[in-house]
Amino acid sequence: MAKQKKAPRPKAQTPKGFRDYFGAEVTQRTEMLHAIAGVYHRYGFEALESAAVETVEALGKFLPDVDRPNEGVFAWQEFDEKDNGDWMALRYDLTAPLARVYAQHRNDLPTPYRRFAMGPVWRNEKPGPGRYRQFYQCDADTVGTASMAADAEICMMLSDTLETVGIPRGDYLVRINNRKVLNGVLEAMGLPEGDGARDNVLRTIDKFDKVGEAGVRELLTKGRLDASGAYIDGVGLSEEQAAPVLAFLTSKATDTAGTLANLRAAVGDSKVGAEGIAELEQIGEFLTAGGYGADRIEIDPSVVRGLGYYTGPVYEAELTFEILDDKGRKRQFGSVAGGGRYDDLVKRFTGQEVPATGVSIGVDRLLAALREKGRITAEPKGPVVVTVMDKKRMADYQEMVAELRNAGIRAEVYLGNPKNFGNQLKYADKRNSPIAIIEGGDEKEQGVVQIKDLILGAKIAESATLEEWKERPSQFQVPRDQLVAKVREILDGQDQ
Structure with a gap:
């Protein structure tokens, strides 16, 4: 009889794109989350812990292909006794589960519903340096009000949170823009909803931070050579068509009034653009009333993060102090939080528009920033x-x-x-x-x-x-x- 081979020992290694967190890191994260939760609680937000697993249908952003949903989520199919299979997935953020929770329990929840949530999320994406498939997010959202006061409050709370965890004033800036203003710019360009060139323009706008005004102009029109010498085709717009976009991206003035005036010129006669500018104006008034000046929160048209996802104001918290990259070059630390208004998410479940706005803090990036500032010791005391x-x-x-x-x-x-x-x-x-x-x-x-x-x-x-x-x-x-x-x-x- 042939001798049976021993089963090979499993390899003691973390799966690709994942990592282990030991005592010091876990303690530091726990303490920071506790501090953030204290700020959120002070603003009247209530904690929510939703399930880590949702149906793919509820998540909504990704749909299964023939075999499995593989576009960004970790998913699997469960079968019942009749072989009817439901696709399940690990949550990829904390906002999509909130939409399901609110739609499911809205009759038992107060309106507006103010909740915060903290926990890991999972994305089935290609990992890279500092980019993992599991990471922590820390969210706060207000569901059920269209008031711009809710957006202003989120930005004020974000400012307070950064200062509470140890990012001093002057080392951060919360920047605000509005999706409706960009829609107004696209209308002024003659690109209505459904125009195929619209997505290309949005993708080009998103590169403004990397290539600047001249680079965006080239990408919107004839194209440009990138740093490697490769030629990138342009969108093919005329200089006249591209002008409103460039006016929009460069409309930031020395004060809020000047910025809003420049934006009005950029959107022209667009009704939706004018509506977005009016919303920014309201937010500015609320921030002033709350004592939050431009040294902490400012209106900045260059904020174009995730514009396809949002329906109104968008905001981003950027850390402005310099660090050295892997090659010893100075650069700003960059964004640690972002969010905005998303009035269509709950509608998928209820059929009725439910206004909502919220912010998500990247916990790992914020911890890294605190270490850069020396606000967290490398090793907490043991027993x-x-x-x-x-x-x-x-x-x-x-x-x-x-x-x-x-x-x-x-x-x-x-x-x-x-x-x-x-x-x-x-x-x-x-x-x-x-x-x-x-x-x-x-x-x-x-x-x-x-x-x-x-x-x-x-x-x-x-x-x-x-x-x-x-x-x-x-x-x-x-x-x-x-x-x-x-x-x-x-x-x-x-x-x-």
């Missing part, structure tokens, strides 16, 4: 470690750690092999522990414990002379009943 000098006295060590925990101090007993005491201290260093507790047989008889300040000890070891060691002791002997008090004193000193 106080109670070392084990005699494994027969484990009950004594458990009593110590219980006292520390009951006092609100994070602590643990070393549970590895206690034979080598040096390995216990190495373990504490790897955990980034602030303090180690030592109680051997002699200490037990004397009724004392040794408390080692690991953080101060590490600093002294890096730079101190022998005399400085004597002046700044990093290890203390205290009576056993003063354990908690001394640990708290050392921890408080480390935080100063």
Whole structure:
């Protein structure tokens, strides 16, 4: 009989486009989300946790092909006993599930419904450097009101959120535009809804940040050479047709009134364009009333993010400080949040237009920005470690750690092999522990414990002379009943 081959061992590696998050990163993200949730809650928004899985039909943006939905989502087909199969998918954002939740529960929800949501989303896209298939989003939305006050409020809340998590004023800018204004520009160009050239123009406008005014002019008309020398065909518009787009993209003036005047000239006689400008004007009035000046929030026609998705105001939070890229070149950090008004999403379920507006913060990018600003330490403190000098006295060590925990101090007993005491201290260093507790047989008889300040000890070891060691002791002997008090004193000193 042939000998059966052993099944190969599975490879211990994360799937392509995914990554693992360890203690420090998870702790930092949790603390930041808690701070953001505090701002959202202060503005009157309520938390919502919707399912991570939706039907593809409910998600709506992607539809299945012959075998499986493969355009951007992770999807599969479930069959019942009659072989009727429903396509299911992991959510690709937090907005599409909100539309389903509101349509399903609208009779039980207040109107307007103000909710915030935080959690992972999944996209079946090609991964790249810093681009993963699973990432966190943090959203806030108001559903059920067409008032521009809701859009202004979202922008004010976004400004407050950035400052609360540690992005100082002057290092960010929330910029606002309006989809209706762009529609007015397209009308002024003679490109009504349904015109095939319209999408090409929108895609070209979206490249404004990369190629500038001259590049957009070339792409709208005859075409241009890119950085590699390759020729990119233009849309084929005349200079006269392209003029309203360029007037729109370059209409930002030194103040809001000047910007709005330039936009009126760009949209010409378009009714929808005039409506969009009036909405921007209202938002500006609300922002002024709330005390939010142009140093925090401004109207900027160059914001063209995701314009095919939105129906009115759009906004984006951009971090304006400089960082160095992989090649050592200076560049601005860029966008960390965006959103806008989407009045047609719930309509897919109800058949009736339900106005809505909201914002989504890219959690990972915001965390990266906070690290760039030095607002997040690379490694948070670990637990106080109670070392084990005699494994027969484990009950004594458990009593110590219980006292520390009951006092609100994070602590643990070393549970590895206690034979080598040096390995216990190495373990504490790897955990980034602030303090180690030592109680051997002699200490037990004397009724004392040794408390080692690991953080101060590490600093002294890096730079101190022998005399400085004597002046700044990093290890203390205290009576056993003063354990908690001394640990708290050392921890408080480390935080100063």
